[in-house]
Amino acid sequence: MITDEIRKKIQGVPYHFPPPLPKEERNESKMNVLPESEYVLIESSQSRDSYDELHLYDGANYVSVPLWLDDEYSAYAEFFDGFNATMILRYENGIWSIPTIYEEIVPLEGFVVIANGAQDVTCHFKAEQYQTPPTRYLYEGWSIVGSWDIPQWSARDNFISVVDDWTQATGYDAENQQYETSIINGGSGYHSDERVIYPGKGYYLWMNGPATLVPLKGTKDFQDLYYPQVGVEWVNDYTITPLSNSDDTAIGFYNTLGNAGWVQMFEKGDDEAQTSHFTVGEDWKYIDGVDVALFAGHGSFNITAYWIRLMEPKIVLFPTCEWGDHDLEWIFLHGCHTTKCPENFKAWPYWTMNGVHLVCGFYSEGWDVDDGTRLANYLLEGQTIKNAWFNATDYTHGSGIILRVIGENEACGNDHIWGSGSVISDPPVDANTYDEWWHYCD
Amino acid sequence: MKKNVLIIGFAVIILGIIVVMVGLTSQQQVTEGISVSDLPSIPETTGASGPYVLATTYPVVNDTYPVYKTIPPDFTDERVNRLRNLFGFSPNAQAGTSNEDVQVADGSKNPGSHLTIYKNSGAFMYNIPEKYFPYSTDVQPDLPSDEEARAIATKYLLERDLLPDDVQFKEVSIGSKYGHKTQDSYVLYNLTKRVRFVKEIQGIPVCNAGIAVSIGDKGEVVMATSSLREFYPEPVRFVKVLTPEQAYQRLLSNDLMIMPLGGGYDEILITNVTLGYWMEIQTYPQKYIMPVYAFSCVTGRGDETEQVMRYVSAVDPSEVQDLS
Numbered sequence: 105m106i107t108d109e110i111r112k113k114i115q116g117v118p119y120h121f122p123p124p125l126p127k128e129e130r131n132e133s134k135m136n137v138l139p140e141s142e143y144v145l146i147e148s149s150q151s152r153d154s155y156d157e158l159h160l161y162d163g164a165n166y167v168s169v170p171l172w173l174d175d176e177y178s179a180y181a182e183f184f185d186g187f188n189a190t191m192i193l194r195y196e197n198g199i200w201s202i203p204t205i206y207e208e209i210v211p212l213e214g215f216v217v218i219a220n221g222a223q224d225v226t227c228h229f230k231a232e233q234y235q236t237p238p239t240r241y242l243y244e245g246w247s248i249v250g251s252w253d254i255p256q257w258s259a260r261d262n263f264i265s266v267v268d269d270w271t272q273a274t275g276y277d278a279e280n281q282q283y284e285t286s287i288i289n290g291g292s293g294y295h296s297d298e299r300v301i302y303p304g305k306g307y308y309l310w311m312n313g314p315a316t317l318v319p320l321k322g323t324k325d326f327q328d329l330y331y332p333q334v335g336v337e338w339v340n341d342y343t344i345t346p347l348s349n350s351d352d353t354a355i356g357f358y359n360t361l362g363n364a365g366w367v368q369m370f371e372k373g374d375d376e377a378q379t380s381h382f383t384v385g386e387d388w389k390y391i392d393g394v395d396v397a398l399f400a401g402h403g404s405f406n407i408t409a410y411w412i413r414l415m416e417p418k419i420v421l422f423p424t425c426e427w428g429d430h431d432l433e434w435i436f437l438h439g440c441h442t443t444k445c446p447e448n449f450k451a452w453p454y455w456t457m458n459g460v461h462l463v464c465g466f467y468s469e470g471w472d473v474d475d476g477t478r479l480a481n482y483l484l485e486g487q488t489i490k491n492a493w494f495n496a497t498d499y500t501h502g503s504g505i506i507l508r509v510i511g512e513n514e515a516c517g518n519d520h521i522w523g524s525g526s527v528i529s530d531p532p533v534d535a536n537t538y539d540e541w542w543h544y545c546d
Numbered sequence: 547m548k549k550n551v552l553i554i555g556f557a558v559i560i561l562g563i564i565v566v567m568v569g570l571t572s573q574q575q576v577t578e579g580i581s582v583s584d585l586p587s588i589p590e591t592t593g594a595s596g597p598y599v600l601a602t603t604y605p606v607v608n609d610t611y612p613v614y615k616t617i618p619p620d621f622t623d624e625r626v627n628r629l630r631n632l633f634g635f636s637p638n639a640q641a642g643t644s645n646e647d648v649q650v651a652d653g654s655k656n657p658g659s660h661l662t663i664y665k666n667s668g669a670f671m672y673n674i675p676e677k678y679f680p681y682s683t684d685v686q687p688d689l690p691s692d693e694e695a696r697a698i699a700t701k702y703l704l705e706r707d708l709l710p711d712d713v714q715f716k717e718v719s720i721g722s723k724y725g726h727k728t729q730d731s732y733v734l735y736n737l738t739k740r741v742r743f744v745k746e747i748q749g750i751p752v753c754n755a756g757i758a759v760s761i762g763d764k765g766e767v768v769m770a771t772s773s774l775r776e777f778y779p780e781p782v783r784f785v786k787v788l789t790p791e792q793a794y795q796r797l798l799s800n801d802l803m804i805m806p807l808g809g810g811y812d813e814i815l816i817t818n819v820t821l822g823y824w825m826e827i828q829t830y831p832q833k834y835i836m837p838v839y840a841f842s843c844v845t846g847r848g849d850e851t852e853q854v855m856r857y858v859s860a861v862d863p864s865e866v867q868d869l870s
Contacts, residue, residue: 344809345800345805345809347805347807348805401807402807402808402809403807403808404808404809404810405810405847406810406847407847407848413809438807439807439808440806440807440808440809441808441810446727466807468852468854469806469807469808469854470806470807470808471804471805471806471807471827472804472805472806472807473804473827478646481644487675490679490680491675491679494679494680495675495679499828499829500827500828500829502754502755502773502827503742503756503758504853504854504855514682514726517681517682535729536727536728536729537726537727537728537729538727539682539724539725539726539727540723540724540725540726540727541679541680541681541682541722541723541724541725542680542720542722542723542724542725543679543680543721543722544719544720544721544722544740546740546742546756546758546771546773
């Protein structure tokens with residue numbers, strides 16, 4: 105017999121009905137079973153024709169702005185000037201409210217517009233240099249959220265900073281005035297968290313506990329100290345020369361910093377580790393979207409270049425990377441020969457060191473051992489970045505192994521991770537200079 | 547006959563791998579703005595299992611060798627205090643313990659010093675972090691000659707009763723460096739020298755552990771460590787060891803004590819093969835000390851050469867399955 109309790113779970117996750125709009129009546133009998141939208145895929149794409157225009161339909165529209173609005177157009181009254189609407193509603197911590205005309209519309213916050221007929225609203229965004237990533241505190245229960253920036257990311261990527269807390273995201277098909285099929289954290293099929301969160305739309309997001317939503321894109325020089333972010337990639341499952349400890353090193357590092365309050369942005373292992381996560385184009389969503397990153401796996405080289413090996417045939421050539429122009433301050437490359445040739449880091453066509461303070465790696469071979477938790481602990485204890493790398497790796501590596509840290513300048517050598525000591529301002533990038541520290545293990 | 551079949555079979559496998567890799571190369575991910583022709587192909591991703599070339603003779607070894615049982619590591623307060631006293635720590639120095647180690651930090655002096663005792667091995671390291679780990683400078687530190695460094699290290703260890711009779715001097719090398727590169731210059735400063743000592747068990751060297759001392763500016767000792775494990779002198783029993791030829795085959799199949807994190811070598815020249823006793827990484831537990839084959843290799847990239855080591859167990863697991 106199918107009980108109500110079973111009916112109200114999707115893929116093992118308790119289903120939550122979106123809160124009714126003010127004065128909206130609920131048919132309680134319908135709340136004992138999952139709505140029809142959960143049995144067929146109902147999903148609408150962007151509710152706008154272009155990035156700077158919101159297209160609204162007659163009735164309820166769940167919307168958001170993906171970027172900061174220009175100061176002259178950021179208040180509700182200015183944004184909806186001349187617009188024919190019955191009501192505009194916000195929802196936070198279980199309470200509906202009507203914003204004042206002076207309140208600012210901000211990214212990550214979704215709201216409901218009850219429109220009288222289809223209309224278009226123009227978004228006047230600030231210039232790119234003023235588009236610093238926002239953050240938002242989310243209470244337990246429902247919130248209405250939006251995504252940050254123009255690119256379309258999956259729900260999994262969008263909500264990765266609150267991955268332990270969100271369970272369900274539900275959009276709204278404004279054209280047909282119906283809820284969309286829920287996206288479930290870790291779900292599959294119709295409910296897959298690989299489904300896209302469309303910029304400009306608003307989504308109900310259910311939180312099992314309070315947490316801070318931080319966009320996937322980095323928060324360079326904006327809130328690093330308050331929302332320091334960590335990301336790791338690792339590979340064990342090589343076809344040729346598989347490894348055993350890359351996952352331990354990466355996940356140990358990731359979780360130790362995460363348990364200390366760092367925002368865990370991504371942990372990609374084996375075939376999830378992608379070249380594009382490291383290279384120009386998409387690195388700002390991954391390696392260059394966090395403050396500290398770590399890769400554990402093989403390094404390799406030929407007569408012309410050095411690179412990181414991902415699962416065959418994927419590789420990451422250093423001159424295809426540009427780290428630090430977005431957010432990355434420090435990266436640990438736990439693989440052979442990863443810092444043997446710093447000339448590779450400022451070569452044609454891209455500079456691997458393009459704002460990143462330190463690249464920590466091996467001049468020689470390294471060993472397939474677990475160094476991640478220890479490294480993170482040393483960082484949290486207040487050791488400098490380079491000393492923590494030398495100390496943690498020396499712990500497991502013996503004679504013949506040489507570690508090398510490359511810094512943009514000398515002062516970078518005194519950097520600590522955010523919250524554990526001093527950090528220099530982002531250094532100017534010089535095409536021809538670097539500083540380096542070598543440590544021979546024993 | 548069997549050997550020829552084996553060689554032909556091996557060659558066919560290698561050829562197959564090359565064909566597959568050439569195919570895979572054409573599928574490399576390409577970053578926007580860079581054409582495929584800009585990217586080097588994936589060459590020797592066969593890595594450590596690939597191009598070994600034997601350029602030495604095999605050692606003559608006995609059929610059997612003794613196995614020794616380790617003494618449970620000592621990290622009692624008594625030993626910690628003895629080491630604290632040896633390295634001149636203040637009685638007020640702060641001590642802490644984790645799953646892996648006991649750590650003592652002495653901030654009473656400037657710069658402070660640090661002592662770590664590893665719980666799974668009993669190994670220890672004393673150092674002055676500010677001077678032991680590489681730092682920035684624009685002046686070449688006043689380092690002793692190699693002979694002077696050896697004398698300083700030996701005296702330092704003897705004064706503290708840390709140099710047993712079966713531990714011998716091995717080499718003096720660089721311990722840390724700092725470099726600064728500009729458009730017009732590249733300056734590299736040697737910051738410390740490392741003096742290494744190696745232990746022998748019945749004339750057979752211990753691999754992956756030893757005693758070392760680092761010496762910095764004006765001959766100051768900035769680090770002393772021993773990664774040697776204590777063991778009972780009476781062997782548990784003798785075990786049959788693999789022949790060097792069998793060990794070489796294990797090397798070719800990548801059956802190593804520690805896997806390196808890389809590859810890409812066109813050629814790895816094996817210049818020496820010796821039998822040794824294996825002591826695990828100091829963070830790992832170890833009950834028995836057993837024979838291992840050490841392959842000393844020279845490899846490199848272009849004109850650069852690099853020394854690498856490969857270690858292969860000299861004992862088949864079936865020989866020691868009763869040792870738990």
